[in-house]
Amino acid sequence: VALAKTLRKRVPDYASHIAFYNAGLTRTDRHRVEEAFRDGCLSCIVSTSAFGEGVNLPDIRHVVLYHMPFGAIEFNQMSGRAGRDGQPAVIHLLYSSRDARINERLLDCYAPERDELVTLYRALQTMWRSNRxxxxxxxxxxxxxxxxxxxxxxxxxxxVDERSVESGLGIFEELGFCRVSGFDDTRRIAMAENPGRVQLSRSIRYLEGLRSRMEFSAFRSWALDSCASDMLAKVNRPIVPRA
Incomplete structure (x- = not known):
């Protein structure tokens, strides 16, 4: 939203042709933005990665990746929206290593490491016993x-970052360490009395977090260091399911 406002201010002649698109819009408003873009009433959309998924918009001339994607598939999907009609198109990469660090911090929050989970478990046990x-x-x-x-x-x-708490609770609930009921102000947490020793690898959420961090680490190097021809080859290559 802030970027769309900045563009409207910097290019006032095109202000009415610039829109934003994110999950905060209603389904009706998202449809209106998409149709206005398709009909040519809009010439620029500042969007999350959700825009255009499953929709064939053939005449997009420019795709600008303002922030680094979280992986190769997302990079391919967003970049691949340019020039689907076979006419010349340009993909602009405006991200940098700073964006990569932002992604890493977000992944760390949503996928806590073992030491953080140990501290979180001790904190939850302390609060639970004190309250009881x-x-x-x-x-x-x-x-x-x-x-x-x-x-x-x-x-x-x-x-432990406060944004990691909910992810950690989800992992512990999967492992049978706790029970969580309600949301926000009504959330209640009950800890298991003697859960025993359980391997973290039994949690699908924990394993997904590890995989996300590993995949982004490999993608980060490629996204920052690859030459334009290698990147273009990847965009033009079909996405196939992993075996």
Missing amino acids: GKTGDDSFSASDIDIAQMCLAIDARTP
Whole structure:
């Protein structure tokens, strides 16, 4: 939204031809933006990767990747929207290593590492036992910020970002370490009394997080260091399922 506003301000003659598209729009508004772009009423859309998925828009002349994608498939899908009618088109890559670091921080939040999960588990156990001792209740309520602060108090060497808390809870619930009910202010967390030793690899969410980090690490090097001809070859190559 901010980028669309900036473009309208910098290019006032085309302000009415610039729109944005994201998940915050209603289905009706998203459809209106797509149809206006298809009909030529709009000439530029600042969008998340969701725009145009499954839709054939043949005459796109320019695709600008303002931020680095999270992987090769996303890169291929977004870049491949340029020039589907066979006419000349240009893909502009405006991302840098700074964008890569932003992606890595986001992946770290949504896929906590083992040391962070250990600290988070200790924090949850501490809060659960403290609450049960005071109220006798077998579950407790705490915000992501509250839990992240407890993690910091328990082990300042391994801080847990508040955005990692929900992901960690999902992993623990998968492993049978806790039960989570409700959302936001009504969320309640109950810890298992004696869950025993369980390998983290039994959590699909944890394994997906590891794979995402590994895949992005490989893609990061390719996206920053490859020459234009190699990138173009990848865009022109069909996406096939992995074996």
